[in-house]
Amino acid sequence: MISFDNTKVAFADKTTSELRKAYWMFLLVKRPFLVKIGSWFLNIANRIKLPLRWALKPTVFAHFCGGETLEECETALNKLSSSGLKAVLDYAAEGVQTEKEFDEARDRILATIEMSKTNESIGFAVFKFTGIARFALLEKQSNGEPLSQQEIADYQRIKTRARQICESAKDAGIPVMIDAEETWIQTAIDEIVEELMIKFNKERHIVYHTLQMYRVDKLFYLKKLCADSKKKGYLPAVKLVRGAYMEKERERAEKMSYASPIQPDKIATDAAFDEAVKFCIKNIERIALSVGTHNEKSCEEAMRFMSVRELKNNHPLISFSQLKGMSDHISYNLALEGYNVSKYLPYGPLRLVMPYLIRRAEENTSVAGQTGRELYLIKKELKRRKTSKS
Template identity: 25%
Template sequence: LRLGSPRICSGVCSLVPPSCSPHSTAAPRAQGPLTFSDGGVFKLKSNWEVARGLLIFRVCSFPSLVRHSEKMMAVSRRLLGRRLFEWGMKGSVYGQFVAGETLPEIRECVERLRQLGIRPMLAVPIEEDLGQAKSGERWYQQNETVMLDCVDLSAAGGDRPMMQLKITALMSADLCKLLSVHLSHPTHRPQLCPTRLVSIMEGEESTFPFLSEAENTHLRNSLRRLSRIAKHATANRVRVLVDAEYTYMNPALSLVTMAMMAQCNQSEPWIWNTYQCYLKDSFSLLSLDLGRAESLGLCFGVKLVRGAYMDKERKLAQQKGYPDPTQQDWEATNQSYQRSLDKMLELIGQNGQRYNLIVASHNEESVLHAVARMAELGIERGSGSVSFGQLLGMCDHVSLTLGQAGFLVYKSLPYGSVNSVLPYLIRRAQENQSVLQGIRKERDLLRWELKRRLFRQR
């Protein structure tokens, strides 16, 4: 069973063993102040996993190695051959950050996380950038099948399942950029509204005069693909977290996401949008979308991130000669994140059924601030209205501590073959260099745990 295989859906019911509860088997700790300094949270990791994590984080602390990782892996593949190269990757980088390729591998990863009080958030690592548009619809249609499989896998993964979705796997990035340009045009913007897109999703043969015939056809097909995925997810009670991407296509992504919300979010927030707080306009965009959702009578879910595309956004602004859209420094990004976080927590404190949030952060201060505000606002740890998220293989000391304390914690789990996932891993590593270089504390905890095991320290 491999990524995209039609057979994978026939076995999804076995993702969670019948004997296993869909809830965590980890006993929650007594409520009290959280600390992220206990190396003992790694107790269920094998010696090899502890050593591997320590080695990989050490390698990732060198920017030059991360920057040239794509070339280095291409050379390794040529020298070692496909089989030996894939074997090496599965024992190292792939094994650290990817859930697996086959159903048994994904199931094992999900079950191990569940024992630690952590939930899976499956992610298919497929996306498209400018200039990579495929001819015809076949590639996007194949991706729709993969995404529908991901819904089924997520639904079988336990209580309150979530999955991630990249719109550019289902709609051309070039079209997303073009729509974003038209959204800034005063006469075109009113035509590009969520209700108009919903009517197209529902079968109306509507066209936009500022798009070509081929662009209108691709837009219709793409919207209907997204609609089918959103409806299938809603029917299976899976929350879909739509990823933000680059600023030159984000306006279109937000518009399409709002249309999906208009279809599915009448009673619960099934479709969520992502807000990148390293962008100067992130809070205003969040406020704008909150207003739109309220005017349409919709529930609203938010994935709050700092963002991963800062270096590329700054380079593009410099090359194209437009103002830098990113925050001036790390502290400004932190302030932006906290402002949006406080806004959402206040709304959830008033109505946790209508508003949901995932604090997708590796920053301990942001996590602790969210925990403190939840207590002040009376938001229950396990209510489901607020959850926390980190990447698989990173920030485990934060994820495990939160999970054992009774909070809802998710790990983003990319899955697929080495060949399909490796480009995604390289991009994420290059985009997250600042995060990878700042994980000294996790390295120290892993080193402490490894020494404890080697010398039987207690």
């Protein structure tokens, strides 16, 4: 089994000054009180367009994002590629609302796919439906409420945008991941993604659905998806994650008096995640899998299941994925051992990427142990650099 503790490998492409900056940032993020105040302040600052670029761009933004434009992402792409990792260029602008803005977002995603034709370091395209669709409309459709004539037309436009992205990914020969979101819009997303898989995954795994294993129903869903794909003649592909909206989901369920869709505790989520990974690896002749996690144990379990099945580390249908700025010790050590690894590389105008940055700060505060682990590893590497010459 590989060691994730090799910090020389994990931080090979980080300068000492970048590591010091990251250390201070994680130290701040470790304090929930500061993150709460900071998130509140940044939300307001963003809304009233307070000029904070000078403070955010070289620090938090540089740590978690690739750049504001595709050109700015080139340095990050080259760094990943020189360590054998692929990038998932993620246009992470959020809070867009108009049809024009949704079309613009689609065009940005199409541009990343276009770029992948000449830049081999891009392994996947990615998008989330709320980047190209109105949240309220996805919610209405998920609830099965009747849509007005205007809404029917808007809904068709959402499907067209998604289809254009997948079509273009298919032509460029790269897979496209579709992120999972809140349960109350996810039913509509599931329906569209299944249609897209039927259309585009005939010969190759082009469209990757995302399953959040903190949901009590998703293990069953995965098995059903696999069975349905046989009947309907397509190849299922999934990115497995634990899920990012737990608090919000639980609060809403309690407020609206319905049973929480989330697993009762972390142990149950962990078990469902590992079970889903195992199921996919068992069925790897059909399903393509991306293991989207910063959890060391789950990565080890995935590697173990692969070795039980005597699969090569670089099996073409299995990849691991982490977010830029998080768990480099997992990504870089896995890549060194020949596993397929891709890093989500969010990009977009600073102001529009702000909600993503706030979520990362909140996640690093709320996920017990995560920040402590990052701090420990950065400190270890800084010490190593001080005492060694290589």
